[in-house]
Amino acid sequence: MRAPVTDPGLHEPVRGAFWTGVSATFRLEIAEAFRARWYAVYAFVFFALVGLLLVFGLTESRVLGFTGLSRTLVTYIQLATAILPIFILITTVRSLAGDREAGVFEYVLGLPVGIGAWYAGRFLGRFCLAAAPVVSALFVAVAYGTVRGAAVPWIELGFDIGLLLVLVLAFVGLGFLISTLCRSVDTAQTVAFLVWLALVLALDLVLLGALIRARMSLEGVVAIAMFNPLQVFRTGSMLLFDPQLVLLGPTAYAVFDLFGRTGFMIWSFAYPALLGLAAACAGYLIFRRDDLP
Amino acid sequence: MREERTTMISLRRLGKSFGAARILDGVDLDVPAGQRVALIGSNGAGKTTLFRCLLGEYIHEGSVLIDGRDPRCDRTGVLRLVGFVPQIAPRLEMPVAALMRYVADVSGTGLAEMGAVAERLRLDLDAIRGRSFVRLSGGMKQKLLIVLALGRPTRLLLLDEPAANLDPAARAAFFEILAERARDTTMLVSSHRIDEIAALVNRVVELERGRVVLDDTVADAGALGSRFVVALETAGPEPSFARAALEWGLAEGLANHWTGTIAGPDRLRFLGFVARHAGLVRQIHVDEATDCHERRAHAGTAVP
Numbered sequence: 298m299r300a301p302v303t304d305p306g307l308h309e310p311v312r313g314a315f316w317t318g319v320s321a322t323f324r325l326e327i328a329e330a331f332r333a334r335w336y337a338v339y340a341f342v343f344f345a346l347v348g349l350l351l352v353f354g355l356t357e358s359r360v361l362g363f364t365g366l367s368r369t370l371v372t373y374i375q376l377a378t379a380i381l382p383i384f385i386l387i388t389t390v391r392s393l394a395g396d397r398e399a400g401v402f403e404y405v406l407g408l409p410v411g412i413g414a415w416y417a418g419r420f421l422g423r424f425c426l427a428a429a430p431v432v433s434a435l436f437v438a439v440a441y442g443t444v445r446g447a448a449v450p451w452i453e454l455g456f457d458i459g460l461l462l463v464l465v466l467a468f469v470g471l472g473f474l475i476s477t478l479c480r481s482v483d484t485a486q487t488v489a490f491l492v493w494l495a496l497v498l499a500l501d502l503v504l505l506g507a508l509i510r511a512r513m514s515l516e517g518v519v520a521i522a523m524f525n526p527l528q529v530f531r532t533g534s535m536l537l538f539d540p541q542l543v544l545l546g547p548t549a550y551a552v553f554d555l556f557g558r559t560g561f562m563i564w565s566f567a568y569p570a571l572l573g574l575a576a577a578c579a580g581y582l583i584f585r586r587d588d589l590p
Numbered sequence: 591m592r593e594e595r596t597t598m599i600s601l602r603r604l605g606k607s608f609g610a611a612r613i614l615d616g617v618d619l620d621v622p623a624g625q626r627v628a629l630i631g632s633n634g635a636g637k638t639t640l641f642r643c644l645l646g647e648y649i650h651e652g653s654v655l656i657d658g659r660d661p662r663c664d665r666t667g668v669l670r671l672v673g674f675v676p677q678i679a680p681r682l683e684m685p686v687a688a689l690m691r692y693v694a695d696v697s698g699t700g701l702a703e704m705g706a707v708a709e710r711l712r713l714d715l716d717a718i719r720g721r722s723f724v725r726l727s728g729g730m731k732q733k734l735l736i737v738l739a740l741g742r743p744t745r746l747l748l749l750d751e752p753a754a755n756l757d758p759a760a761r762a763a764f765f766e767i768l769a770e771r772a773r774d775t776t777m778l779v780s781s782h783r784i785d786e787i788a789a790l791v792n793r794v795v796e797l798e799r800g801r802v803v804l805d806d807t808v809a810d811a812g813a814l815g816s817r818f819v820v821a822l823e824t825a826g827p828e829p830s831f832a833r834a835a836l837e838w839g840l841a842e843g844l845a846n847h848w849t850g851t852i853a854g855p856d857r858l859r860f861l862g863f864v865a866r867h868a869g870l871v872r873q874i875h876v877d878e879a880t881d882c883h884e885r886r887a888h889a890g891t892a893v894p
Contacts (some may be wrong), residue, residue: 314666314698321695328688332722399681404735406646407676407748409669410696589647 318410322418322568323425330426335388342384346376347434351441366442367450367538370457371435374534375433377461378527382468386428390485394418398482404590412585420577421472430466432458440536454536456562460534463569466540467526470573470580499525512580519551526569533565596706598623598746599644603652606639606800614650615800621793623657623745626777628787631797636778638855639675640797644778645674656746670697673739676751677780679731686734689723695741700775704741704756710763711756713737728755735799740767740889747771750780758838758860765790779791789855816854822864823847824882831867846885851879 330336345361350369396402406415435458439449471492480484497523534553540558556564599621621627638886642648646668648662654661659667682689694701707716708715713733718726732755739747747768750790753761768777768790777825781787785813786792796804824831824846832842838860840850852860857876864871 317698318666318696321692323686325684325692329682332683332685341682357651400676400678401680401682403642403645403647404674404676404680404682406647407669407672407674408693409666409672409698411666536734588642588649590642 303388314409315411315414318414319418319421320326321538322415322421324408326419326422327426330422335391336426337426339384339388342380343430343434344577347373347438351438360379366438366447367453369438370444371534371538373459375531376532377464378531381431381461381464382496382527383490385465385468386472386475386488386493389427390424390476390479390489391467391482393473393476394479394482394485397476397480397590399485400590413581413587416581416584418474423472423582424466424469427469428462428577431461435461450538456537457534458491459566461529463566463573464526464530466573467569467576468573470560470576474576474580474583477584493541496525496527500528500531511566514553519555523555524568527574529565529568536561536565539548594880596622597655598657600655601640601652602645604654604865605651606636606643606648613800614643616652617797617800617802619795619802619805621776621778624773625715625793626779626791627773628791628795629778629780630782630784630787635797635832636800637753637797637817638750639777641674641802643752645660647667649852652880654656657672671745672748673742673744673746674748675732675735675739675750675752677737677754679723679728683722684723686723689734689736690715690787691770693742695882699742703743706742707767708733708737710767711736711760713760713764719736729757729760732756733760736764736877740771743756744792745775747775747777747779751782752779758856759850761859762804762839765853765855768849773865787855788855812857812883817879818848818857818860819851819877819879820860820875821847821849823872824867825872826868826870828867831870834863834867854878 347369350372365398435454439454443449472489473486475492476485479488523530536558551560555561597620599619600619601619604614604617604619605612612759613634617636617640629640631637638696639648643650643654644661645667646654649662656668657671658829659668659703660673664791673846684692690701690704694704705715711733713730718730723734732752739749753764756764761854777791779787779790788794792808794804794806795802820840822840826846835842835848835850838852842848861876864874
């Protein structure tokens, strides 16, 4: 059989080339991750977490006023706040910066796929990969709880999933931005870790300490907290189960004065989502105007 | 109606620096459609950087046009014309099947053509479909990259040391495929050594410290697509020679006689193999093949 020869249609513009590129890159990202060890570990961690919480948590005992599945959800969210951001940041920057170092960009971006389509496909792929185990594990908890006869807090569960998704979106976006700015894996990992550390340090307990020591204005402290996606996620998820934010103490007054309950719920969804998308878009704009490999 | 273009690659004052290092320094080059160009030069001469500029991957000074279009501005349009084989296989973790599907999807082509090229290169796709690309052997990776570049319709092939890891049979098949596409396809083949690729090309461009220092035509009897009939006799049986000869596709006849055909572009490499066994070889005949020659060679009859 002869090798394929020149196709006269090569010069014709391709309809839907952008979406073809997005979907093909998305599928490739998924296929690659399913073979990777990091993804198996990542998924295992969240399923193991839910498993442990169910074994030890789905009882009549009361923690911070919550019982049954509500208690499991609250604990799961608190743990997710601790491990999800750093997990997503490190795996995202390792994957992207690692691909650049391993010559993957040189080869894949030498194929007829637009930079925008490739970037969007990878971003969507990463988002779905990061979100899937986190949300799936929650559904496992609900299924198990239902079988055991526990009451399912459906509204809280729905909001919880939404909050987790926007948290994932925020950190995948930040991961893409860091990967674009840092060309080596080592630098990207270090920056990712420092970003996570800064956000953890700006959580409410540390902020209260800063407020006391440096006599910062209340507005300044609240502003820092409200622009910290970790704090927004924590407060938002707490608001679902504790409408008066009794657990937050006096800080709750500042939150309610500034936003109101509904306003804060909107903020807790909109801000992380916008942060993630803005970071990803900034990463794209920097990426496309620079050397690609 | 579209205007016919005669220049496939046009470089004007192409320059590229990384920090203080000047990698490409004002390269001017025109490559007419259908020409096959060897791009040679030592390490650091700028060959890979030039390829990356052609693929629209680097910001650079000057202009790069492929078929009249800028690969940086019109990436998908230009890169549909281009098949690229890198020198070093990328560390792609995905399964081979997913990679092939991806290339087919973004190129708007099917998998059947890729399968046909793989068959000719003796790459068993069914056996490696589920394996991760990065886990394949060096030769398999190289074959697969060639399959992905040649298994779709293109007008320009950018080949960076493409045959370095191939066995003789795969090299012969690779040269055959290139010969079939030679009339319609422009080729830019990079190598450190001209003798590796002289027979593939009809023009040589040498880069040195980012500048063109040689631009010459090549007239070579061992042209792309030609074949040579080989008959040789050894002083006695020698297992290492026999293994290598079988790899070259030679068949053993009576009384230590070996016959077969080799690809024209591979004849210098073949003579290198013979030279390594000079003490063993009694006589050798190498003739450009005609149909008659080839039939006799395959029948195991010595060619007079």
